[in-house]
Amino acid sequence: MINQLSWKVGGQQGEGIESTGEIFSIALNRLGYYLYGYRHFSSRIKGGHTNNKIRVSTTQVRSISDDLDILVAFDQETIDVNYHELRQGGVVIADAKFKPSIPEDGKATLYAVPFTEIATELGTSLMKNMVAVGASSAILDLDAESFREVVQEIFGRKGESIVEKNMDAIRAGVAFVKEQAENVQTMQLEKADGKKRLFMIGNDAIAMGAVAAGSRFMPAYPITPASEIMEYLIKKLPKFGGTVIQTEDEIAACTMAIGANYAGVRTLTASAGPGLSLMMEAIGLSGMTETPLVVVDTQRGGPSTGLPTKIEQSDLMAMIYGTHGEIPKVVMAPSTVQEAFYDTVEAFNIAEEYQVPVILLTDLQLSLGKQSVEPLSFDKVEIRRGKLDINAKIPDSDDKSYFKRYEVTEDGVSPRVIPGMKNGIHHVTGVEHEETGKPSEVAANRQAQMDKRLRKLNNLKFNNPVHVNAKHEEPDVLLVGFNSTRGTIEEAMERLESDGIKANHAQIRLIHPFPTEEVLPLVKAAKKVIVVEYNATGQLASILKMNVGHAGKIRSLLKYDGDPFLPKEIHTKCKELL
Incomplete structure (x- = not known):
């Protein structure tokens, strides 16, 4: 057995x-x-x-x-x-x-x-x-x-x-x-516990999370490995009064999502690296107009068409820094199918609470790999819409004509309305604007609006930004990863422990803004830090160095041939790097 x-x-x-x-x-x-x-x-x-x-x-x-x-x-x-x-x-x-x-x-x-x-x-x-x-x-x-x-x-x-x-x-x-066949060689499995579990891919979990979060619209253009999100919602959204539209390209998908969110409908779009490149200008529009937006990026091999059906994690820097200009942005990275469901719900909440674009970052292995998942708890689903109250009575403005949609506030988040709300009329434009949305190039106003937007994420609340497995106060090595590498790292850790090597693990779930306070003590405590990722340039390692320092002890374990890591590869390479 x-x-x-x-x-x-x-x-x-x-x-x-x-x-x-x-x-x-x-x-x-x-x-x-x-x-x-x-x-x-x-x-x-x-x-x-x-x-x-x-x-x-x-x-x-x-x-x-x-x-x-x-x-x-x-x-x-x-x-x-x-x-x-x-x-x-x-x-x-x-x-x-x-x-x-x-x-x-x-x-x-x-x-x-x-x-x-x-x-x-x-x-x-x-x-x-x-x-x-x-x-x-x-x-x-x-x-x-x-x-x-x-x-x-x-x-x-x-x-x-x-x-x-x-x-x-x-x-x-x-x-x-x-x-x-004579003398059949059988391989009998020990009896299972018989419990019912879901068996699903990450894309289906994301789509389910979108429905649970109250999303009722998805404009998207098909692309591997994101298409299953669209295909799932094509079947499910009509049952809840929603719909999916296949757009002519990713630019249209992203701008249509912005328009729907502006109208008050929770909306997401999903794509892969090439599609996200096309969306970058529109993501900037979301940041400038302070319109909530949820975008899923299912990373695959690049650049260009690259390896569309193979694993890679090379969109990291692009998702943080790809937009021109400076806007507040949140980049989340679930590491299991179960997390993909709950994090999708949270992506919508954060997008509306802080009125920012939120990028839910996955990779091909997480998006298309199937995992056993414990039953999802819909009791844990909470919908938070921030400063939007469609039943609120808005008082007359001072000039009886325009609402201060971009009012300079202490927390950086302005009051939000949707079309049709009495006394909620305001101007919306992608150029710099003053509090009512009217274009303004006045230097003092520009600085006030930039500072206001960038203040939004100073107090970002995100539960469990780092999945930590820290058994040792002074480990020989800290293994760091994001997205689908979690399970492989965990298995490699067990083997390192069997070899007498004390190992801790940090799986980064919030990429931007980076959870420095949670990660820095882990890095300080370790003799060496090994960052495991699917790209050729060590993008997560670079982000780690930028935010926590200690560059001298940080090493990269990279793979970019399109195949997933095996536990023995991480185990062997870590021993070499140590």
């Missing part, structure tokens, strides 16, 4: 690889196992190698595993590309159609199962992925009926006969492995 294993399915994009992984993982999730999945795919609709690696465990996991127990191959390329990950004693289950072969190193056992032939005999070759699921369940010694609930959900709308045909395909896969 084992408490965790790693399973991977691979083949050509467009031949059912994703659905194979979905059916396998959802069924195990329903049994109560914790899962973490990461999908490698090409930036094209069909063709090119793709694989889906699923880690299954009886305890919480937040990273892909170093090695591989079971590889399901729909073509020889899958074996050639992924065989090296298999541990000693691993298993390869491959479609007999392509006459699979593995190296003669004795590391793994090959089961050639006629996926395509069995599926064809049952009615259609399209069911070969279900045969593969059945073959996998035979290796795990799982009952084929474990998959019925998932099959029913996926194919039930097509009729019971289709459901039964797919179940027949799963059962046939089980039967072939057990009957045709």
